[in-house]
Each structure stands twice: as C-alpha cells, then as structure tokens.
Amino acid sequence: MGAGRETAVRAQVVAHWLCRSCEVEGRDPDREPTCWNCGGAVTVTARPTVFLDAVRGEAE
Numbered sequence: 001m002g003a004g005r006e007t008a009v010r011a012q013v014v015a016h017w018l019c020r021s022c023e024v025e026g027r028d029p030d031r032e033p034t035c036w037n038c039g040g041a042v043t044v045t046a047r048p049t050v051f052l053d054a055v056r057g058e059a060e
C-alpha cells in the first residue's frame with residue numbers, strides 16, 4: 001500500500017434533502033444535513049456518489 005500509482009478515484013457522497021416545513025431542497029456533502037432555511041432536520045431523498053475526477057470545470 002502506498003507504493004506505485006495512486007489508482008483510487010476521488011469520490012464523495014452528497015446528500016440530497018428536502019425540508020417539508022419550508023418546502024426547500026438542498027444538497028450537502030454531509031451525512032446528516034440540516035435545512036439552510038429553518039436549521040431543522042431534513043428528509044434525505046437521495047445519497048448519490050459524486051466522482052470528483054469526473055467533474056471538470058468546478059475546480060476550487
């Protein structure tokens with residue numbers, strides 16, 4: 001381990017969520033996101049894995 005080429009793909013799980021109280025949606029790289037509007041608990045609707053290496057043009 002650690003020897004040779006780095007073959008790992010950088011990936012990140014992003015939570016898509018929905019706040020039923022505010023009827024707003026959001027996306028957070030967080031395991032348990034909270035609503036940006038009311039700060040309350042949200043319902044996570046999806047948790048897709050985003051492969052960072054496949055996303056170009058969004059460099060920091």
Ligand SMILES: [Zn+2]
Pocket residue numbers: 019020021022023024035036037038039040
């Ligand atoms: Zn809310």
